[in-house]
Amino acid sequence: xxxxxxxxxxxxxxxxxxLELRNFLGIAKGSCNELKSQLFRARxxxxxxxxxxxxxAEKCEKEIGKLGAFIAYLNRTEYQGIKFKRNHSQQKxxxxxxxx
Numbered sequence: 351x352x353x354x355x356x357x358x359x360x361x362x363x364x365x366x367x368x369l370e371l372r373n374f375l376g377i378a379k380g381s382c383n384e385l386k387s388q389l390f391r392a393r394x395x396x397x398x399x400x401x402x403x404x405x406x407a408e409k410c411e412k413e414i415g416k417l418g419a420f421i422a423y424l425n426r427t428e429y430q431g432i433k434f435k436r437n438h439s440q441q442k443x444x445x446x447x448x449x450x
Contacts, residue, residue: 355381355413367431372424379417386410 355378362374386407393403 355379355385365431366433368424368427368429369431371431372421375417375421375424379414379421382410382414382417386414 358374358378358381362371362378365371365374389398389403389406389410392398393400398406
């Protein structure tokens, strides 16, 4: 996986919410596809061998599949993210408002 894809995943995790994570995982998946496109160009310009291309392209496909599976999992789960759990527990433990 390219450095850019790793950065997108990290950014998504740092947002502490499922929707943001899912969005950044999609961007990371796009970055993996971009890397695969760059591999095609490198092979076409004889910068890498066909064997190197095959190995690297297969790694890209594997990462794309993993990201897709994680996105599918997030689509199925009810968990919304840490920031929602934090807000909910803070509200739950908040003392009641004084009666006026």
